[in-house]
Amino acid sequence: xxxxxxxxxxxxxxxxxxxxxxxxxxxxxxxxxxxxxxxxxxxxxxxxxxxxxxxxxxxxxxxxxxxxxxxxxxxxxxxxxxxxxxxxxxxxxxxxxxxxxxxxxxxxxxxxxxxxxxxxxxxxxxxxxxxxxxxxxxxxxxxxxxxxxxxxxxxxxxxxxxxxxxxxxxxxxxxxxxxxxxxxxxxxxx
Numbered sequence: 586x587x588x589x590x591x592x593x594x595x596x597x598x599x600x601x602x603x604x605x606x607x608x609x610x611x612x613x614x615x616x617x618x619x620x621x622x623x624x625x626x627x628x629x630x631x632x633x634x635x636x637x638x639x640x641x642x643x644x645x646x647x648x649x650x651x652x653x654x655x656x657x658x659x660x661x662x663x664x665x666x667x668x669x670x671x672x673x674x675x676x677x678x679x680x681x682x683x684x685x686x687x688x689x690x691x692x693x694x695x696x697x698x699x700x701x702x703x704x705x706x707x708x709x710x711x712x713x714x715x716x717x718x719x720x721x722x723x724x725x726x727x728x729x730x731x732x733x734x735x736x737x738x739x740x741x742x743x744x745x746x747x748x749x750x751x752x753x754x755x756x757x758x759x760x761x762x763x764x765x766x767x768x769x770x771x772x773x774x775x
Contacts, residue, residue: 594675635672715764
């Protein structure tokens with residue numbers, strides 16, 4: 586699985602063969618086929634594995650103030666990004682052709698669950714349309730920041746994590762000018 590994630594994160598899935606994965610894993614082609622059936626099944630299994638690992642890190646621990654919990658979640662998120670760079674990149678860089686079917690469901694599923702985690706951390710029961718848009722926009726920013734950080738690593742992680750918390754607050758402030766629910770959340774966040 587690790588060999589597959591490594592290959593799929595650095596090359597398009599169409600450019601990776603079962604032979605490539607078998608060679609990188611030190612296994613036979615027949616063994617890879619036996620366990621996964623084919624390249625698409627292997628690709629989906631590798632992405633599902635990366636998604637499960639990421640989600641297990643993102644489950645809120647609770648007990649703190651919303652922005653503290655958000656910051657804690659970001660630390661765990663970037664721990665995963667750093668420790669499993671290949672899996673993270675493979676999960677998010679599947680390419681437009683791979684956004685349909687099971688692959689799209691895996692990526693979208695991670696985003697949906699992350700959205701729910703953040704919604705709960707912010708203690709929002711039923712988000713207004715602007716609140717929903719704000720939270721989803723922030724998730725997209727965090728994903729982009731993670732990929733950029735992996736590519737360049739020219740920002741200290743604590744600085745990046747703090748910037749992203751500040752980014753959430755800035756997005757909430759912008760939305761609060763148009764939505765009373767968001768304004769109320771900002772007041773509660775203090």
